[in-house]
Structure formats: C-alpha cells, structure tokens
Amino acid sequence: MITLTDQAFDPGTLMSDFCRGRTETGAVASFVGLARAEGGAAAVLELDAYPGFTEAQIALHVATAQGRFELQDVRIVHRIGAIVPGEPIVFVATAASHRRAAFEACDFLMDYLKSRAPFWKKETGPDGARWIEPRPQDLSDLARWETP
C-alpha cells in the first residue's frame, strides 16, 4: 500500500501494523528518512506531488521490485507539504520469507524514491528558498540496480 500524507506520522506504529499477523513472513526490513536541519540552513522542507500520478508511478516501481525480489508485501508512506527538521519524510517496509529479499527490495525502493519519484522538493532557510535536484550520490545509488 502506498500513502501520501500531509500529516506527521509515527514510524513505530506503521512498523507494528505492518508486522502484525504475519505467520509466513520470516523477514521485515524497513527504512525511515528524516528531514535534516543542514546546520540551520533548512528551516522547512516542502514536498510537492501530483496526487494520483505520484502514487501510480511509485506503484509501477513497487511492481518492478516485486518482479525482481521474492516479496510478500510492501508499505510506503511519504509526506507531502511542509516538513520541519527531525520529522519523518518517508517510511518503507518490505516483507519476505527471507531477509536478503527484504533488505535488498527496501534499498531498491528507497533509491528510486530519493531520485526519480514524482516529487518536487523546496528547501527554505535563512538565505531564502531553493528547489532541490537529486544529488550525484542519489543518481549513482540508483545506477547500482541497472543491469549491464
């Protein structure tokens, strides 16, 4: 399930809910991304998304992950709107029979979410506002998954 929300969320609650009632899941891996203050340079982060389109594009990538790894289930929650430093931005959890698939699929999904997913990110600090592009590191992280 994929959710975009403009409300703060609790990763612990999401994790407990995701793990509940799984008698055939041997492994759940998760990732939580938090908004960084950048030493005071980023007072507020604003994430713009295209509701409907953004979830559909992420769902296509989840389907790719399901084809690539032996996954049982995926949960993604992503903040949109204004986010202050320290707040969770993204939660990804993957469930599989065995740990390797869960770890790798979580990593794979995060590399996509951080570099190619349909979000537009603006950082506002003491020096004004600027739109953020993916870092070169985000793009090289994504390239790790490309087959030669």
Add this chain to the structure above:
Amino acid sequence: MAKVLLFGALSDLAGWREKTLEAKSVADLRHLLAAEDAGLGLALDGAGVQVAVDQAIVRHDAALTAASEVAFLPPMSGG
C-alpha cells in the same frame, strides 16, 4: 476546456498551480501560456520538463479532448 496544472519550480515561477484554458493540443496550450507569460513559456521548453495528459506522460504534440487534465512536470527530484 483543459485543466492545466503546474508543479514545483514551474508553479512558483508562474504564480499559479491550476487554471482552465481552451486548447486543442499540448502545443497549442504551450503557445497560449507563452503568450501570457514569456518567462513561463521559456521554462516549459526547459530541459527535462515532461507533460502528462490525464495522468499519463505524452509527447509534446499530443491532442487534447474537452475533459483533459494537462500537467507540466519539471525534472522530478525524488522525496
């Protein structure tokens, strides 16, 4: 009438997120928007700007129907 949506830096530049315009194609719509706001016209032609019609990415010369929703998407930054 087409519902036109702008996202990210495009919406900041134009000063609006959504408006309704009469256009027969995406190309037609870009001409209208450029005539209204030359700066926005240049930005819409910028590298990496994609167009979605009814939430599907299309070519820049796609036709529009009466109920089309047209979104101009600047390069996506990820979350």
